[in-house]
Amino acid sequence: MRLTDILLWLFTAAFFVFMLLPILVVVVISFTSAGYAAFPIPGWSLKWFARIFEYQPFIDSLWVSLELAVVATVASCVLGIPAALYLARSRSGWATAITTFLLSPLSMPMIVIGFASLFFLSALGFGVSFLALAIVHTVICLPYVIRTVTAVYRGISPAYEEAAMILGASRLTTFREVTLPLIRPGIAAGCLFSFLTSFDNLPVSYFFGSAQTNTLPVVMLAYMEHQFDPSIAALSTLQLALAVVALVVADRLYGIEKMTVAT
Amino acid sequence: MSLQSLAARHRRSLLLAPALIFLAVFFVMPLFDNSMRSFVTEEGGFTLARYADFLTDRFYLGVIAETVVLSAAVALISVVAAYPVAYVLVRKSGRFSGMIIFMLIAPLLTSIIMRTFGWQVLFARRGLVNQWLVQDLGLLDAPLRWLNTPGLAIAALVHVLVPFAVLSIASVLQGVDRRLEEGALMLGASRFRAFWEVTLPLTMDGIGTGAILVFMIANGSFVTLVLLGGGFQTLPLLIYQQFNTTRDFPLAATMSTILLVIAVACLWLQLRLVRRQGV
Numbered sequence: 424m425r426l427t428d429i430l431l432w433l434f435t436a437a438f439f440v441f442m443l444l445p446i447l448v449v450v451v452i453s454f455t456s457a458g459y460a461a462f463p464i465p466g467w468s469l470k471w472f473a474r475i476f477e478y479q480p481f482i483d484s485l486w487v488s489l490e491l492a493v494v495a496t497v498a499s500c501v502l503g504i505p506a507a508l509y510l511a512r513s514r515s516g517w518a519t520a521i522t523t524f525l526l527s528p529l530s531m532p533m534i535v536i537g538f539a540s541l542f543f544l545s546a547l548g549f550g551v552s553f554l555a556l557a558i559v560h561t562v563i564c565l566p567y568v569i570r571t572v573t574a575v576y577r578g579i580s581p582a583y584e585e586a587a588m589i590l591g592a593s594r595l596t597t598f599r600e601v602t603l604p605l606i607r608p609g610i611a612a613g614c615l616f617s618f619l620t621s622f623d624n625l626p627v628s629y630f631f632g633s634a635q636t637n638t639l640p641v642v643m644l645a646y647m648e649h650q651f652d653p654s655i656a657a658l659s660t661l662q663l664a665l666a667v668v669a670l671v672v673a674d675r676l677y678g679i680e681k682m683t684v685a686t
Numbered sequence: 687m688s689l690q691s692l693a694a695r696h697r698r699s700l701l702l703a704p705a706l707i708f709l710a711v712f713f714v715m716p717l718f719d720n721s722m723r724s725f726v727t728e729e730g731g732f733t734l735a736r737y738a739d740f741l742t743d744r745f746y747l748g749v750i751a752e753t754v755v756l757s758a759a760v761a762l763i764s765v766v767a768a769y770p771v772a773y774v775l776v777r778k779s780g781r782f783s784g785m786i787i788f789m790l791i792a793p794l795l796t797s798i799i800m801r802t803f804g805w806q807v808l809f810a811r812r813g814l815v816n817q818w819l820v821q822d823l824g825l826l827d828a829p830l831r832w833l834n835t836p837g838l839a840i841a842a843l844v845h846v847l848v849p850f851a852v853l854s855i856a857s858v859l860q861g862v863d864r865r866l867e868e869g870a871l872m873l874g875a876s877r878f879r880a881f882w883e884v885t886l887p888l889t890m891d892g893i894g895t896g897a898i899l900v901f902m903i904a905n906g907s908f909v910t911l912v913l914l915g916g917g918f919q920t921l922p923l924l925i926y927q928q929f930n931t932t933r934d935f936p937l938a939a940t941m942s943t944i945l946l947v948i949a950v951a952c953l954w955l956q957l958r959l960v961r962r963q964g965v
Contacts, residue, residue, distance in 0.1 A: 425877075428778065431770055431778065432778070435771050435786075438770075438771050439786075442790075443789060444808065445804030445845065446796050449800050449804045449807065452807055461812060462813075502704045502705045505702070506701060506705035508701055509701040510702070521702065523957060530952065530953045531946065533907075534908055534945075535925070535945055538942060539942065542716070542719065543715060559712070561712075562709065565708070565709070623798070626907075640799060643799045647799065651806070655799065655803055656807075659800035660800075662796075662797060670791070
């Protein structure tokens with residue numbers, strides 16, 4: 424091996440130590456038997472995972488976050504899939520402009536979206552409610568669904584649909600029997616990104632805090648301001664495990680390459 | 687084109703309506719409404735006074751500069767750190783490429799809270815890093831203060847954003863024909879020169895899109911800076927403070943609008959780069 428190659432690999436190794444170390448220490452801390460979040464660890468225990476279920480605000484906000492992520496993802500699919508079907512098949516400059524617009528929530532500062540939406544939705548009478556939060560989460564999740572479905576659909580030859588139509592299938596049958604199965608990996612990827620984005624969102628949810636609308640990240644942030652115990656680590660580890668499981672399942676079902684063509 | 691097919695085409699474009707209407711009402715209108723708040727006087731008239739005040743105030747000019755410089759620093763560090771990793775991923779990794787991609791994606795699945803918690807555990811006064819430096823390696827006599835330093839806040843921001851830079855660069859590098867580099871080598875260029883004069887210029891677009899992407903996200907981030915400190919005064923932090931304590935909403939609207947203008951400028955730059963790539 425050449426010296427430059429050795430240096431490249433060394434740098435890459437250091438890079439991944441930097442990337443993974445902060446995450447790894449949290450995973451380790453979540454299994455500590457101590458009452459504090461520090462090393463060295465005196466022993467192993469699952470008590471901090473148990474503590475999650477004893478602290479009611481965690482559980483309440485977990486439900487809020489789950490419901491919110493599901494609602495925002497379903498809404499994003501309902502709004503986004505039709506738009507993606509149209510955009511993937513048109514090449515005009517006009518369609519490119521619309522795609523840019525539909526993806527633009529990804530590029531705007533989250534804090535501004537959250538702050539502006541709070542005032543706007545309050546003026547409309549939605550106030551700080553689950554519905555208001557679901558609307559704003561849909562705004563930030565919608566681009567993911569549009570992006571992944573557009574990318575997957577664009578890679579599929581129109582010949583399949585044309586063949587179905589020529590063989591006498593109606594538009595609806597063609598969509599249900601041909602198009603939908605073909606774009607399923609895109610939908611799955613879009614739903615995955617959308618769900619994780621919503622579930623994880625702090626900068627937007629922060630502005631909509633109330634007993635009924637506090638999401639898990641908001642409650643965790645508030646908890647962290649007063650206490651520095653390993654229950655936050657346990658909760659984070661659990662969350663990461665779920666995300667990894669979701670990713671692995673999606674990979675097994677559709678293949679990670681197919682799903683990431685969009686990114 | 688017959689009238690019928692024209693009608694069919696327009697009927698197809700109805701597919702766009704739900705998403706367009708939704709974003710027009712719940713994305714554009716709130717941002718517009720928020721910006722308007724910065725142009726309206728208390729009596730309801732139109733004013734530019736807030737911008738005049740804001741953009742002539744030394745403190746606020748400093749805040750804008752600090753926002754831009756911090757984001758630019760994070761973008762620069764991310765791109766420089768990302769390039770060798772992207773290069774290894776695309777050109778050298780072979781059977782390890784799957785593992786590298788996994789290690790790159792895994793941090794993206796972790797919450798901002800988890801990462802921040804990790805930084806605090808590592809860099810607390812009695813944290814792991816100080817233990818290593820003082821007790822295990824004996825490099826220092828006394829523990830260092832890491833938390834609430836600008837360096838750690840920047841490192842934490844890079845940690846969140848650098849995977850995006852790696853992915854941007856890797857996707858462009860993947861499309862670069864290796865034979866171009868080999869051709870340069872055959873014509874007698876050194877490996878370094880072949881990289882510097884052939885491969886690097888061909889991947890400039892990836893570097894550009896990666897840097898803009900990182901800059902754009904860094905520009906709007908505040909959670910990391912709130913939790914890890916560092917003494918920065920940036921626009922998102924000030925908006926956060928206005929919302930929490932001072933509650934001067936027209937001022938927050940003014941700052942939001944300036945932040946939006948920067949974001950839109952980045953988006954425009956990004957589009958120009960992407961168009962040049964012909965994607």
